[in-house]
Amino acid sequence: MLEKTFNPKDVEERLYQTWEASGAFRAGNKPNAKPYTIVIPPPNVTGSLHIGHALNNTLQDILSRFERMRGRDVLWQPGMDHAGIATQLVVERKLAEAQTTRQALGRDEFIKRVWEWKAESGGAITKQLRRLGSSCDWSRERFTMDEGLSKAVLKVFVDLYREGLMYKANRLVNWDPRLQTAVSDLEVENIEIKGNLWHLKYPLAEDADLFIVVATTRPETMLADQAVAVHPDDERYKDLIGKKVRLPLTGRLVPIIADEYANPEKGSGAVKITPGHDFNDYEVGKRHGLAMPNILTLDAKIGVDAPEAYRGLDRFVARKKIVADMEALGLLEKVEPVVHAVPHDEKTKTVELEPMLTEQWYLNVKPLAEKALAAVHDGRTKFIPQRFEDEYFRWLEDIRPWCVSRQLWWGHQIPAWYDAQGNVFVAESEADAHAQANQKHGAEVALTRDPDVLDTWFSSALWPFSTMGWPVNTPEFKRYYKTDVLVTMFDIIFFWVARMMMMGLHFTNDVPFHTVYIHARVVDEKGMKMSKTKGNVIDPLTLIDEFGADALRFALAIAAAPGRDLRMGRNRVEVYRNFCTKLWNAARFCEMNNCVRPETFDPNSLRSAVNRWVVGELVRTKTETTASLDAFRFNDAATGLYEFVWNVYCDWYVEFIKPVLSGADGDEKTETRATAAWVLDEILRLMHPFVPFMTEELWRVTGEQGPARSKLLIEEAWPDYSAVARDVAAEAEMNWVKTLISEVRSVRAEMNVPPSSKLPLVLKTASANEREWLVRHNDLILRMARLETAVAGDNFAKGAAQIVAGDGTAALSLEGFIDFAKERARLTKDLKKADDEVARVDQKLNNKDFVAKAPEDVVQELRDKRVEHLSVRSKVQEALRRVE
RNA sequence: GGGCGAUUAGCUCAGUUGGUAGAGCGCAUCGUUUACACCGAUGAUGUCGGCGGUUCGAGCCCGUCAUCGCCCACCA
Numbered sequence: 001m002l003e004k005t006f007n008p009k010d011v012e013e014r015l016y017q018t019w020e021a022s023g024a025f026r027a028g029n030k031p032n033a034k035p036y037t038i039v040i041p042p043p044n045v046t047g048s049l050h051i052g053h054a055l056n057n058t059l060q061d062i063l064s065r066f067e068r069m070r071g072r073d074v075l076w077q078p079g080m081d082h083a084g085i086a087t088q089l090v091v092e093r094k095l096a097e098a099q100t101t102r103q104a105l106g107r108d109e110f111i112k113r114v115w116e117w118k119a120e121s122g123g124a125i126t127k128q129l130r131r132l133g134s135s136c137d138w139s140r141e142r143f144t145m146d147e148g149l150s151k152a153v154l155k156v157f158v159d160l161y162r163e164g165l166m167y168k169a170n171r172l173v174n175w176d177p178r179l180q181t182a183v184s185d186l187e188v189e190n191i192e193i194k195g196n197l198w199h200l201k202y203p204l205a206e207d208a209d210l211f212i213v214v215a216t217t218r219p220e221t222m223l224a225d226q227a228v229a230v231h232p233d234d235e236r237y238k239d240l241i242g243k244k245v246r247l248p249l250t251g252r253l254v255p256i257i258a259d260e261y262a263n264p265e266k267g268s269g270a271v272k273i274t275p276g277h278d279f280n281d282y283e284v285g286k287r288h289g290l291a292m293p294n295i296l297t298l299d300a301k302i303g304v305d306a307p308e309a310y311r312g313l314d315r316f317v318a319r320k321k322i323v324a325d326m327e328a329l330g331l332l333e334k335v336e337p338v339v340h341a342v343p344h345d346e347k348t349k350t351v352e353l354e355p356m357l358t359e360q361w362y363l364n365v366k367p368l369a370e371k372a373l374a375a376v377h378d379g380r381t382k383f384i385p386q387r388f389e390d391e392y393f394r395w396l397e398d399i400r401p402w403c404v405s406r407q408l409w410w411g412h413q414i415p416a417w418y419d420a421q422g423n424v425f426v427a428e429s430e431a432d433a434h435a436q437a438n439q440k441h442g443a444e445v446a447l448t449r450d451p452d453v454l455d456t457w458f459s460s461a462l463w464p465f466s467t468m469g470w471p472v473n474t475p476e477f478k479r480y481y482k483t484d485v486l487v488t489m490f491d492i493i494f495f496w497v498a499r500m501m502m503m504g505l506h507f508t509n510d511v512p513f514h515t516v517y518i519h520a521r522v523v524d525e526k527g528m529k530m531s532k533t534k535g536n537v538i539d540p541l542t543l544i545d546e547f548g549a550d551a552l553r554f555a556l557a558i559a560a561a562p563g564r565d566l567r568m569g570r571n572r573v574e575v576y577r578n579f580c581t582k583l584w585n586a587a588r589f590c591e592m593n594n595c596v597r598p599e600t601f602d603p604n605s606l607r608s609a610v611n612r613w614v615v616g617e618l619v620r621t622k623t624e625t626t627a628s629l630d631a632f633r634f635n636d637a638a639t640g641l642y643e644f645v646w647n648v649y650c651d652w653y654v655e656f657i658k659p660v661l662s663g664a665d666g667d668e669k670t671e672t673r674a675t676a677a678w679v680l681d682e683i684l685r686l687m688h689p690f691v692p693f694m695t696e697e698l699w700r701v702t703g704e705q706g707p708a709r710s711k712l713l714i715e716e717a718w719p720d721y722s723a724v725a726r727d728v729a730a731e732a733e734m735n736w737v738k739t740l741i742s743e744v745r746s747v748r749a750e751m752n753v754p755p756s757s758k759l760p761l762v763l764k765t766a767s768a769n770e771r772e773w774l775v776r777h778n779d780l781i782l783r784m785a786r787l788e789t790a791v792a793g794d795n796f797a798k799g800a801a802q803i804v805a806g807d808g809t810a811a812l813s814l815e816g817f818i819d820f821a822k823e824r825a826r827l828t829k830d831l832k833k834a835d836d837e838v839a840r841v842d843q844k845l846n847n848k849d850f851v852a853k854a855p856e857d858v859v860q861e862l863r864d865k866r867v868e869h870l871s872v873r874s875k876v877q878e879a880l881r882r883v884e
Numbered sequence: 885g886g887g888c889g890a891u892u893a894g895c896u897c898a899g900u901u902g903g904u905a906g907a908g909c910g911c912a913u914c915g916u917u918u919a920c921a922c923c924g925a926u927g928a929u930g931u932c933g934g935c936g937g938u939u940c941g942a943g944c945c946c947g948u949c950a951u952c953g954c955c956c957a958c959c960a
Contacts, residue, residue, distance in 0.1 A: 005922080190959085197960075216960055229960090263960080271960040280960080340959055387888070391955075394887080398956095490955085521954090547922095559897080564889075565953080567896065575908065578922040589919035631900090639898075639907080654919075662918065 002591055002701055006584045008548030011697045016130055019696075024068070024714045025135045027075035027480065036072035037483040038064060039464050040136060041496070042144065044083035045118055046090045049128035051522045051530065051568055052489065054540035057134045058553045059519055059560060059634060060487045064135050065689040066629050069718035075480045077467050078129070078136035080122065082145040084411040084456040085179065085347065091117050091410070107409050107451075114410050118143075128541060133549050133692045135714070140476075142467045144459040145412070152466035153412045153459050154428045156507060161416075161426040165364045166404075168416075168424065172282045173403055175356030176345050177300035181407035182360050184455060185400060186494055189349055190341040199268060199333040200326055202228060205244040205253050212237070212245060212256065213333050215267030217340055218277070219326070220319040222247065223306045225254055226290040227273040232258035234269055248331050249322065250307055259284050276357050294357050315354075361405040361414060361452070368502035369396040375501060381511045384632050385563045388490060388518050395494050402499075404455045411453030419445050461499035464512035471507075481508065485515040485632075490563060493518070517632050520559070520566035543573050550691040551577035557690050558638035579642060580694050583687070586650050587680060587698050593661045595676040597706035603678070603724045608660075608668055611675040612730035614653045617644060618679055619721045625686055626718070641687055649679065652734075677706070688713050 019025060027035075038060050043053060064076040091114050092102055102110040122143075129136065142149060160166040173182045198219050201211035212228055225247055230237035237256070244253045261284050262271050275285025275292040285292055295306045302310040302318045310318050326332045343353040373396050375381050376389055383389045405414060417425045417433040423440065425447065427433040437445050459466070464486075468477040482504070488497060497516055504512030522538075524530055530537045543552045554576040559566050589595075603615045621644040628637035653676075660672045681702065688695040696713045703709035 002919095005920090190957090214960070218960085261960095267960050273960090278960085280958095338959095341957095342959080391888080394956075561898090569896090571909075572896080574922075578920095581922045582920065585920035585923085587919085592919065633900090635898075636900090643907090650920085651924090658918070 002584070002588050002698075004588075006548070006581065006694055006697070008550065008693060009545075012131070012133075012549055012693050015693050015696050016133065018712065019135065019714055020138065022712055022715070024712065025076070025137050026139060027073060027137045027476075030071070030073040033071055033073040035075065035480050036064075036067040037075045037077065037480040038485055038487065039077040039467060039483050040079060041486075041488050041492075042079045042081040042142075042460070042463060043125045043129075044086055045080045045122045045125075045143070046083055046086050047125050049125055049132070049540055051538050051540050053125075053129075054132060054552060055519055055522055055556045055560065055566065056487055056489070057129055057132055058556045059517070061132070061134050061553075061692075062557060062629070062634060062689040063485065063487070065692060065714065066718065068135075068714070069685070069688070069716060071717065075140070075476075076134075076136045077140055077142070077480075077483075078126065078134075078138060079142035079463075079467060080125065080144070081456065081460060082143065082411065084406060084408050084453060085181075087114060087118075088408050088410040089179075102409060110409055131541065131544055131549060133553065135692075140467075144456075144463070144466075148469065149459060149462070149466045150412055151428075152462050152470055153454065154415050155471050156462060156503065157415055157454070157458075158426055158428050159507070160363060165367065166361060166426075167364070168359060168361050170357065170359045171362075172276075172279055172355045172357050173360055174343065175298070175354045175358065176351055177298065177354050178345070178351045179408070180298050182356075182358060182403055182405060183345070183353070184403050184457075187346045188343045188353055189346045191344045191349060192339055192341050194337065194339055195342070197267065197336040197338045198323060198326075199336065200248075200272075201331040201333050202245040202247065202272075203331075204240070205246045208246070211331075212240060212270050213268040214270050214272040215336075216272055217338065218319070219322045220302070220310075220315055221274040221277045221295075222272060222322065223250060223302065223310065224274045224276050224293050224295040225252075225272045226275055226285060226292070227254050227288065228256045228270050229259040229262040229273050229284055230256060230270045231260060231262040231264050234262070234264045236264075237270060248329060249325060257284075257288055259287065277355055279355055282355070292357055296354060296356065298356070300354050360403050361416075362401040363404050365399050365402050365502060368506050369399045369498075371505040372396055372498060372501040375505055375511045381501065381514055381516060383516045383518060385518065388493060388516070388563060391490070392493055392498055396498055402455075404458050405450075405452040406455055407451075408453050411456060412459055414450040414452050414454060416450040417447040418450065419447055424450075457495050457499060460496055461503040462507075464500055464504060465508050481512075482510050483513045485517055486513040487517045487519060489521060490518050491521070515632075518563045520561060520564050522556075522568050523565045524567065524569065538568060538570070543570065546570075547573045547577035548580065548693065550580050550694045553692075554579065554638060554642075554690050557634045558642065560634040560638075562632065579646065580691060582650060583645055583683070583691075584694065584698070586645070586654060586683075587702065589654055590676050590680050591702070593673065593676070595661075595673040595680070597677045597681060597702065598674040599707050601674055601678045603675075603721075606671060606675060608671055608675075609730045609734070610653065610656045611672060612727040613734040614648065614675065614679055615724065616726045616728075616731050617648045618682055619724050619726055621648075622682070622686060622719050622721055629689075638690060641683075641690065645683055645687070649683065653679070677702070682719055684713060685716055685719050688716075 023029065040060065041056060043049075047053075060076060064074050068074045088102075091110070094117065095101055095105070095110075095113070105113065126138070126141070157166060174185065174188050175181075176183055195217050197215050197217055199213050199215045200219065200222065201213055204210040204212065212230075214228055216222070228245055230241065232238075232241070240256045241258045243256050245256060246253055256270075257273070259273075261280060262269065273281045273284050273290065275282045275290050276294045277296065282292070284290070293305055295303050296315065297303045300315045302313045302315070304311060310321065313321065323332065323335075345351040345353060373393060376383070376392060383392065415427060415429075415433075417427070417430065417437070419425070419437055419441070423437075425433040425436040425440075427436060430447070430449070433447055434444070437447055462470075464483050465477060465481050468474060468481050470477050470481075486497065486500075500512045504510065522530070524538065540552060551573050555568070555573045556566075558576070559568070559572070606612045606615065621640055624640045625637045628634070628640065657672045657676060660669055663669060681699075684695040684699050684702075692714065699709065699713035699716075
């Protein structure tokens with residue numbers, strides 16, 4: 001028995017456990033089937049499920065369940081990312097609460113604590129993914145810091161080093177002074193802030209009364225100035241090139257140089273050059289062989305190489321002091337307020353990053369990028385929507401070396417060891433490094449390992465194949481790689497997608513996936529990006545608690561236009577909870593009317609038109625749903641199902657069959673019960689990828705009667721209706737019925753008769769004055785009677801006939817009406833088709849411009865067509881007359 | 885500065901090769917007659933952002949402008 005309402009809380013957990021225990025999620029269940037693989041974008045181990053995850057995983061789950069039902073051997077590979085910086089920060093915060101620091105614990109102990117923390121709370125997000133219904137193969141869950149994945153990381157690093165692509169270099173890098181680590185170009189967020197452009201006077205060495213004015217937003221860097229640059233063609237400064245200025249505050253002499261980098265239009269036209277603290281100046285410095293001193297410490301304070309007055313000052317304090325000192329010296333010409341973009345850390349957006357000269361590991365990604373570009377250009381991997389390919393191309397075409405080292409503790413430690421002389425030995429193991437060192441030195445020497453770890457995205461880049469056991473050529477790797485589709489968002493195309501493409505192609509010689517589906521970005525109801533600070537975050541778990549996972553999933557799926565913003569709010573989920581309830585109640589209707597699944601059911605042998613019609617609509621819906629999912633049009637698939645369930649099955653079909661089900665027993669009633677139950681069953685299959693919990697529960701309860709179910713719904717097959725003939729006549733009849741009913745509805749409105757929801761019963765429930773009207777319009781009655789005969793058998797017609805005959809104005813013969821209705825529907829349709837064709841042709845031919853401009857043979861062809869259509873038309877018309 | 889996306893009913897959005905504008909929510913009126921008030925019926929509401937072009941015909945194609953959003957670059 002079905003409860004009056006569906007209570008998600010009561011069934012979701014139980015059903016999930018049933019599924020998991022059944023082994024339905026496991027890959028390899030169908031060894032002879034074609035594999036279908038999705039690797040999950042691994043959530044951060046520190047993470048908790050947010051609404052974006054909910055969308056991402058709903059879509060993956062829909063695909064997984066759909067393909068599983070279509071008979072594929074599905075591997076949905078789950079796992080988590082160690083998320084270097086994020087995780088380290090979380091654990092450090094915990095340490096701070098315990099009044100200690102990672103430095104106090106030491107590296108090994110700290111790492112141990114991180115693993116402990118991971119063991120404690122690391123499962124949170126996977127539990128939440130389960131609540132959503134995600135059918136991942138949990139037996140294959142991976143973590144980027146697992147032994148196997150770490151081995152893959154080591155091998156990749158060492159191989160790239162041996163190929164000469166991985167190297168160490170001392171360069172200017174984006175430095176986070178708070179975390180004290182390098183970050184990659186991608187992790188820099190430029191934020192516009194209000195600042196000042198200070199115009200500083202630098203006295204010439206030869207004559208302190210003469211000045212050259214430089215403009216800067218960062219006066220504190222003048223302590224490390226190495227030159228003043230002017231444009232070689234700048235008339236104002238031509239004579240000064242080669243002379244020297246005496247830097248105020250430090251008293252150092254630096255040259256005035258000519259370099260095209262100086263832009264005469266900007267500032268004063270002369271620019272101070274600080275190669276150690278600015279990316280452009282760094283290039284200028286290299287060109288002119290300038291020294292590159294660093295006057296900042298790693299936490300962005302003024303360092304020991306600066307004049308004593310400034311040492312130890314924070315960079316912003318030093319800035320104020322330097323401006324004040326310059327002003328006091330009369331060397332501040334003017335201050336101009338400017339808005340300019342300043343690099344910030346991407347995570348908190350609160351720390352200004354500092355260009356810092358440090359030694360880091362770099363990966364020359366250029367050769368890898370070329371392969372990655374080619375693979376998308378030649379279509380081995382395609383993006384949905386396609387426009388993201390352009391972004392991908394743009395980034396890869398202009399790619400710069402990837403700074404892969406991070407000065408953190410949590411992550412994959414770089415497999416490089418140094419001897420006392422600083423020689424580097426890169427190896428997959430310490431023993432191997434020692435072996436290399438021994439060979440070089442001819443004796444055992446002490447080695448120290450590089451303390452740095454790799455960028456988190458380095459291991460993420462290997463995810464599609466490292467999770468399959470690579471570099472070992474495992475059966476899984478052979479079977480499930482390459483994967484089929486990557487479902488992700490546009491914000492990590494560069495961070496992750498492009499890098500997986502590069503690494504995948506380089507190390508496996510194949511693309512990691514043939515399709516990249518870029519899903520929407522979920523924003524709040526006002527279109528604002530969700531963020532904790534704004535307080536507009538919608539918690540998917542709260543929504544699941546309130547409306548059920550099914551409602552949330554359907555709400556996400558039906559709104560899932562790729563690559564755009566998706567506004568999500570509570571009331572949207574409510575709408576689809578209502579839809580789920582509607583389906584539940586349709587099932588209750590069937591149950592109450594003893595619509596039990598028959599032992600066998602042949603959709604082709606149905607006699608009643610309404611049953612044949614609903615089967616046809618079902619077939620159409622299945623075809624469209626399949627096509628939509630094949631094309632990743634989740635919204636179209638969901639919309640089609642919504643409309644079929646609500647507008648076709650509930651609004652029309654259920655209403656139409658009520659009189660039959662309440663009528664006398666007989667073949668028609670038996671047939672209708674069977675059809676109602678069968679179509680409901682098929683709805684459950686089609687809906688299951690979207691709404692897995694409710695459909696599985698309905699599958700279970702409806703299985704309590706009729707033939708026993710052999711499988712869970714999750715294990716069932718996607719419908720195949722190739723043997724079901726679509727009954728065009730039944731569809732035409734139903735369209736006719738619907739048209740007539742709307743005629744009656746408008747008549748009722750005209751007559752001011754209260755509308756009724758049970759319109760197919762209009763004749764039975766007619767009020768006295770309505771009946772009177774109907775009698776007056778006997779013609780319409782007859783038509784209703786005829787069509788209802790065709791649709792629902794004798795019951796309707798009898799009802800109609802009773803009304804009419806009861807008033808003594810008409811009597812009705814029922815014979816021949818079925819054939820009549822069918823034939824008429826077919827002919828009317830043909831007639832309309834012919835009329836449309838003729839009208840279309842006429843429209844063209846009546847257009848003088850067209851006739852004048854179009855080529856002769858085209859016009860003649862249309863004339864011939866017109867004649868042809870007219871002859872068809874007259875034939876059809878004649879046939880129609882005969883029938884009527 | 886360069887690029888991309890959006891602009892359709894009060895709100896949120898569909899609209900797949902150009903052919904008479906759609907849904908849900910909301911609103912108004914009515915209705916508890918064998919599933920469902922998390923419901924049913926009916927109804928009102930649109931110069932499809934502006935202007936120009938191509939076409940017999942444009943929400944859809946082209947140009948241009950406007951507003952909003954995103955990405956990249958610059959950062960003296």
